[in-house]
Amino acid sequence: MSLSEEIKYNFTKIHTTKIRMSIGEIISMYKEKEIIIQPEFQKLFRWNREQKSKFIESILIGIPISSILVQQMDDGRWELIDGVERISTILEFVGILVNDKKELYPHLKLNKTKILPSLENMTYESFKENDNQESSETFFDIETRMIFKRASLDIEVIKIDNNMTKYELFNRLNPNNQINKTL
16 A cells, blocks of 8 residues: 555544533533543643642633543543543542542642632632631632633544554654653
8 A cells, every 4th residue: 555545544534523612511521421531541630739720720711721632432432632631620620530449539729820819729619628617718609610610622522443542642642741651
């Protein structure tokens, strides 16, 4: 087969669709187990609290976020290929992210940021810590929660009909990632 024929053959095996999806929809998909956010080749929580806080701030003030890449599996569920840190930060912040033992991660308290200094110690919703109810000034009011949940992200949905694996796709997108050094 010539190079031209190889390109034409393989080009027809990869299908992509770009959609905009609200954070609320992503949260719903996670709750319904329609999206897998912890592939074996990507670690959760490489970001520290400051980086997570800046990411949440970016969402709230409308700074564009790079696209999330998911692979659509045969059963219709999505598996994150690129964007695990961003999506896991959102899910940790809203208090629904669970680990592989089905335990909830602790609530993420945000740091003060340059543009939104009032984010310091904020959480998405109120929760009890040491049996003391949090002050209403330490969690998002309903308006801010709606702004957050209605913010949208670009999602690239990819369906691959050839032998390219999700690992290879991840490595092409993240050439400096540790996984490339071990595979």
